Every structure is written in C-alpha cells, then in structure tokens.
Amino acid sequence: MDDAFSTQNEILQIEGLEQSYGAISVLKGIDLRVKKGERIVICGPSGSGKSTLIRCINGLETFKSGTIHVTDVHNGERLRRLKDIRREVGMVFQSFNLFPHLSVIENCMLAPVKVRGVKKTEARERALYFLNKVRVLDQAKKYPGQLSGGQQQRVAIARALCMQPSIMLFDEPTSALDPEVVQEVLATMVGLAKEGMTMICVTHEMGFAREVADRVILIDGGKIVEEAGPAQFFDTPRHERTRAFLGRVLRGHPETARGLAHS
Amino acid sequence: MSFDFAAVVSATPYLLQGLLFSVELTLVAMIGGMLLGTFMAIIRHMGVPVAAEAVRAYVTLMRSIPLILVLFWFFFLVPLLLGHLTPTGHSIPLGPRFTAFITFTLFESAYYAEIVRAGLKAIDKGQYEGAKALGLSTSSMYWSVVVPQVLRATAPIIVSQTIILFQDTALVYVLSLTDFLGAAAKIAQRDSKLVEFYSTVAVVYLLICSMGSELSERFRKKQGQRSSNGRLERAKRMFGLARP
Numbered sequence: 001m002d003d004a005f006s007t008q009n010e011i012l013q014i015e016g017l018e019q020s021y022g023a024i025s026v027l028k029g030i031d032l033r034v035k036k037g038e039r040i041v042i043c044g045p046s047g048s049g050k051s052t053l054i055r056c057i058n059g060l061e062t063f064k065s066g067t068i069h070v071t072d073v074h075n076g077e078r079l080r081r082l083k084d085i086r087r088e089v090g091m092v093f094q095s096f097n098l099f100p101h102l103s104v105i106e107n108c109m110l111a112p113v114k115v116r117g118v119k120k121t122e123a124r125e126r127a128l129y130f131l132n133k134v135r136v137l138d139q140a141k142k143y144p145g146q147l148s149g150g151q152q153q154r155v156a157i158a159r160a161l162c163m164q165p166s167i168m169l170f171d172e173p174t175s176a177l178d179p180e181v182v183q184e185v186l187a188t189m190v191g192l193a194k195e196g197m198t199m200i201c202v203t204h205e206m207g208f209a210r211e212v213a214d215r216v217i218l219i220d221g222g223k224i225v226e227e228a229g230p231a232q233f234f235d236t237p238r239h240e241r242t243r244a245f246l247g248r249v250l251r252g253h254p255e256t257a258r259g260l261a262h263s
Numbered sequence: 264m265s266f267d268f269a270a271v272v273s274a275t276p277y278l279l280q281g282l283l284f285s286v287e288l289t290l291v292a293m294i295g296g297m298l299l300g301t302f303m304a305i306i307r308h309m310g311v312p313v314a315a316e317a318v319r320a321y322v323t324l325m326r327s328i329p330l331i332l333v334l335f336w337f338f339f340l341v342p343l344l345l346g347h348l349t350p351t352g353h354s355i356p357l358g359p360r361f362t363a364f365i366t367f368t369l370f371e372s373a374y375y376a377e378i379v380r381a382g383l384k385a386i387d388k389g390q391y392e393g394a395k396a397l398g399l400s401t402s403s404m405y406w407s408v409v410v411p412q413v414l415r416a417t418a419p420i421i422v423s424q425t426i427i428l429f430q431d432t433a434l435v436y437v438l439s440l441t442d443f444l445g446a447a448a449k450i451a452q453r454d455s456k457l458v459e460f461y462s463t464v465a466v467v468y469l470l471i472c473s474m475g476s477e478l479s480e481r482f483r484k485k486q487g488q489r490s491s492n493g494r495l496e497r498a499k500r501m502f503g504l505a506r507p
Contacts (some may be wrong), residue, residue, distance in 0.1 A: 060392055086398035097393030101411050110407060111397035163397060 009035045011073055011166060011198060012057065017066035019052055026052050027063065028222035036073060036166070039193050040200045041209040041230075044219040045245065050202045053219065054169045057200070058089045073166040087115055090160030094172040096152045098144035104131065104155050105140040108162045116163065123162070130158040134188050150181030154188055161192075168192065170201040206249060210234055218242050267456055271463050274450045281446025282467070288442070289429045292367035296428075297421070299368065300375030305405055307376070308383040318376070325373030330366075331434050337366045338438055359438040371428055378420050382413035415482075422479035426472045443467070 012034040019027040026049045034040055042050045055061040057068060059082045070079045072088060079085045099107050108127035112118040118126070131137045134154040136147075144152055153173055160168060170189065174182040186208045193199055193212045203209065209216050209230060216233040218226045218241070226233065226242040237243050271278075303318045325333070338359065346354035357365075386409055394404040414421070433444040441449070444464055451460035 058396055060395060083398055083400065086396060089396075091396040093389060093393065093396075095387075095389050097387075097389040097396075099390065099393070099408050099412075101415060111399060114400070114403045114407065115398040159397070 009037075011036050011071045012200075013067070013069040013071075014053075014057075015067045017053070017056060017063055017068065019049075019056065019061065019063040026222055027056075029066070030219075030222075030224060032217070032224070034167070034198065034200065036198055037196050038198055038214045039212050040215050040217060041213040042200065042202045042217045042219060043204060043206070043209065043245070043249075044225075045248075048219045049222045050219045051171055054091075054171055054200055054202055057167075057169060058086050058091055060091075070167070083115075087163065088165050089167045089169060090163055090165035091169040091171065092153070092156050092160055092173045094175050096144070096149075096156045096176075098152055098156055098159070100144050103141055103143055104136065104147070107144070107155065108159045111159070112162050126162050127158070130161045131155070133161070133191075134158045135184075148181065149177045150184045153177060153185045157185075157188055157192070167198045167200065170199065170203065172202050172204070174203065174205060204249065206234070206246075218245060220245070267459055270450075270454055270456045271459050274454075274460075277450060278443065278446050278463075281441050281443040284435075284441065285429065285432045285443040288363060288367060288432045288435070289425065291364050292371045292428055293425050295364075295368035296371030296375045297379075299372035300377075301379050301410065303372065303376040304379035304383060305410075307380055309401070322373045322376050325370055326377070330370055330431055331437060333370050334362070334366050334434060334437055338362045359435075359440050363435050363438055363440055367428070367432070371424070374424055375421065378417050378424060379410075379413055382417040383409065385416065386412055418482050419479045422475050426475050429471065429475075430468065 010033055012032070014030055014032040017027050017030040018025070026047075030049075030053055032040075032053075042053065044050045052061055056063045057070070070085045070089060071077065072079050072084070079088060098104075099110070102110065105124065105127050108131065109120065109123040112123040112126060113120060128137065128140065131140055134157055136151050136154050136158070139147055139151060139155070144155065147155065157173075173189070174185050177185060182205070186205060189199070189201070189208065190212055199212075201208075201213075213230050215227060216230050217224055218233075218239075220241055226237060226239045228238070232238075233242070234246065237246065303322065307315045307318045309315070328336075338357070342354040342356050349355065390408055390412065391404065394408045399408065432442050435442050436445050447460045447464045451457045
C-alpha cells in the first residue's frame with residue numbers, strides 16, 4: 001500500500017524497471033521516486049544504463065518489465081497515454097536535435113502550436129520569453145546551423161520549456177560541448193533549478209551536481225549503487241564503487257575537482 | 264545542305280500543342296507521383312504491418328517493368344479486367360489521355376517512393392527523437408520536421424528523376440497521343456525536313472532540362488548550402504562539365 005503522505009507530490013514513480021538489448025541486460029530492476037521540484041542527478045560509467053533509464057521515462061526506449069508512472073501535476077491524475085506523458089515531460093539531448101530547416105523561434109513555436117493548440121501569436125510571445133530567459137533572444141531569427149554549440153543547446157532548453165513541462169530530462173546536455181561553453185549551459189540549468197523545475201539530469205558534471213542536486217544517484221551495471229544527497233555522496237560515499245567512480249571522474253577532470261572543492 | 268528553319272517556325276503552333284501536353288503530363292505525374300510516393304515511403308519507413316509489404320511489392324514491380332510495357336498493360340488489360348467486374352462483361356475503355364496520366368503517375372510514384380525512403384533513412388535519428396520528445400504526433404513529425412528536410416536533401420535527385428520523366432513522356436506515342444516529340448516527328452515526316460525538326464526538338468529538350476538542373480541548384484543554395492561558384496562554374500554545371 002502506498003503511504004499517502006509519501007506519495008504526495010510524487011510525479012514520477014519507477015518500479016522494477018528492466019530492459020535488455022537482446023541478451024545484454026541494461027537495466028536490472030530500477031526503483032526511483034521523484035517528487036515535484038526535486039532535482040535528481042544520475043551519473044555512472046559508460047554503458048551503465050543511465051541514458052536508457054531516462055529515455056524510458058518519455059518512451060524513447062521501451063522496457064521489458066516494471067512500471068513507470070508519471071502524474072499530471074495539474075490534476076494529480078496518472079498520465080496514461082504516451083502523447084500525454086511527452087507533453088508534460090521535456091527533454092534536452094546531448095546532440096541538441098534542433099530542427100535545422102526552421103529558425104530558432106520557429107523551433108520553439110512548433111510544438112506548442114501543434115501539440116498544445118496554442119495560437120501562433122501567443123506561441124511567439126512564449127518563445128521570445130524563454131529565448132530571453134536562456135539569453136539567446138538576439139539569435140531568434142537565425143537558423144541552428146549559424147549558432148555555436150552552447151547557443152544551440154540553450155535554444156534546445158528554451159524549446160523544451162516552451163511546452164511548459166512539469167519534468168525536464170537532460171541526457172548529458174554538455175557532453176558534446178567545448179569546455180568553455182559548458183558553463184553557460186550549466187548556468188542556464190542552475191537558473192532553471194532555482195525556479196523549482198523538477199529535473200532529472202544525466203551528467204558527468206559533478207560541480208553542477210553538488211550545487212543543484214537534491215539527490216545524486218550512481219548507476220552501474222544497470223542497478224542503482226548509491227543514492228544520497230550531494231554532501232553525503234561526494235564527501236562520505238557508502239559504497240566502494242561510488243568511491244572508485246568519483247576517483248576516476250575527478251582524476252580525469254581536474255576542473256571538476258576544482259569545482260567540487262569550491263562549492 | 265540548307266537548314267530550312269522557316270518550316271519549323273511555321274509549325275510552331277502545332278509543336279507548342281505537343282509541348283504543352285508533354286509539360287502537362289510531366290507536371291501531373293511529378294506532383295501525383297511525389298504525393299503518392301512520399302505517402303508510400305512513409306508507410307514503409309514506419310513499418311506499418313501489411314501495408315509496408317504491399318508497398319514493397321508494388322515498388323519492386325513498377326521498377327522491374329519497362330514503362331512502355333506498363334502503358335500497354337494499362338491501356339489494353341485494365342479495361343478487360345474492369346469489364347469482368349461489371350454485370351455486362353463488356354470491357355470498359357479508358358481513354359488514352361486518362362491512361363497516360365494515371366499510368367505515368369503510378370509508375371513514377373514507385374521511383375519517387377524509393378528516393379524519399381532513402382531520404383527518410385538518411386535523416387539523423389535525433390530529429391525523430393527530438394520531435395517525439397516534444398510530443399509531436401507521428402503525422403506532425405513527418406509533415407513539419409522530417410519530410411521538409413528530406414525534400415531539401417533529395418531535391419537534386421528528384422529533379423533528375425523528373426527530367427527523366429519529362430523525356431519519357433515521348434512514349435505516349437504507343438497510345439497514339441501526340442507529345443512534343445511526336446508532333447515534331449509527324450511534321451518532319453510530312454514535310455521531309457527531319458534534320459530541322461529533330462535538331463530543334465533536341466535543343467528545346469536541352470534547354471528545358473538544363474533549366475531544371477539550374478532550379479535544383481538554386482534551391483539547394485537557398486537552403487544555406489553555399490557552393491563556390493562564379494558564372495563560369497554555373498555554365499559548366501549546366502552543360503554537365505562540372506558537378507551540380
């Protein structure tokens with residue numbers, strides 16, 4: 001029986017999630033509950049299943065067994081259809097996935113008009129608002145190909161925000177960016193977190209995790225190895241594998257180590 | 264040997280009639296073929312059960328038989344088949360014009376379908392995922408995101424196919440229809456001026472097809488794909504001496 005108090009405000013419940021590609025088991029039973037306004041950072045070695053996990057949430061991946069429940073924040077009811085879930089769950093990809101044949105502002109207007117039935121004028125207002133928020137308003141008339149990587153990713157964030165989702169998923173949003181522009185995108189994400197957006201973020205940026213996360217989760221070999229608040233996760237991890245992972249990450253990214261030391 | 268250009272000039276109205284038919288047929292077959300072909304390509308790309316297999320069979324069939332055979336088959340056999348379906352059993356004649364428009368459209372759609380299908384597969388998977396993640400319906404995804412990109416990318420190949428289609432319209436002579444080449448041939452034989460008429464026809468075909476290639480080049484450039492060129496390069500391209 002669900003404890004009524006603990007399920008209050010929960011907008012995502014994942015139970016016993018399993019997925020495999022042929023004989024290779026990628027997710028071996030994941031349980032995760034996310035409350036409204038929580039910021040979850042998921043990290044782990046390559047191939048650990050972390051991307052697969054968040055892609056299962058909005059149906060970009062199917063799964064063999066287990067359940068994923070997304071709750072509509074507006075009326076507290078479970079969202080049953082995939083199209084409803086995708087309306088409420090926004091996603092930002094490692095490779096941006098902006099539509100190259102549409103201008104920046106058209107990219108942002110497309111989904112609200114087609115999916116939420118928003119009038120074009122209102123969609124334009126909304127797009128300008130969010131583009132301004134991520135500080136690429138001056139690029140509104142340009143095409144994605146004319147923008148830098150950091151600008152493109154910020155446009156991608158604005159595009160997802162234009163749908164006014166209740167949950168934002170980030171799949172390694174800065175992994176394809178040059179180091180000098182990583183910070184501008186992370187700053188945008190931090191701003192989003194500060195406004196109370198529910199976020200689930202797969203990333204290697206440990207400084208960001210430390211600053212913003214409510215919970216940090218380590219996934220390795222398809223299972224959740226450690227799940228804790230950032231202070232405990234980074235300073236006093238319980239599991240050996242977490243320690244090993246942190247050691248590897250910090251050795252490979254001295255700037256992240258500096259980031260962690262400063263925060 | 265003298266070149267009696269005046270004979271060509273005086274036959275211009277008749278030639279223009281033939282040219283009009285050629286252009287009409289090309290446009291109908293191109294537009295109809297692209298609509299049908301794109302629809303079939305999407306069905307196959309999505310893997311719709313049964314329908315995708317039917318499309319595959321149809322495309323394979325149409326691309327295996329020469330157009331001239333398809334024209335014959337449609338003109339002579341389909342009326343017979345239709346006749347079997349009616350109570351009287353008489354074959355229902357389909358006029359040659361109707362046959363030409365329908366057959367060319369159906370034939371070309373198979374070729375356009377393969378071009379579009381290749382384009383659909385070539386589009387980065389992330390585009391499909393980005394559209395899905397935004398909640399776009401399948402039809403919106405194809406209509407607003409994927410197909411526009413496919414058409415921009417495949418425009419040069421579609422133009423090539425359409426140029427071939429334009430040249431193939433000459434085959435309507437088997438249905439006793441008069442296209443541009445047919446009109447020229449008739450007058451040329453009547454007036455015994457084969458050289459003049461066939462040369463003129465060749466030049467006109469050359470001009471029209473080159474214009475088509477130039478159009479696709481302009482369209483490609485408009486999409487922001489700049490190619491280094493000056494006038495010499497453009498002229499070279501028109502005459503097939505440089506890559507389009």
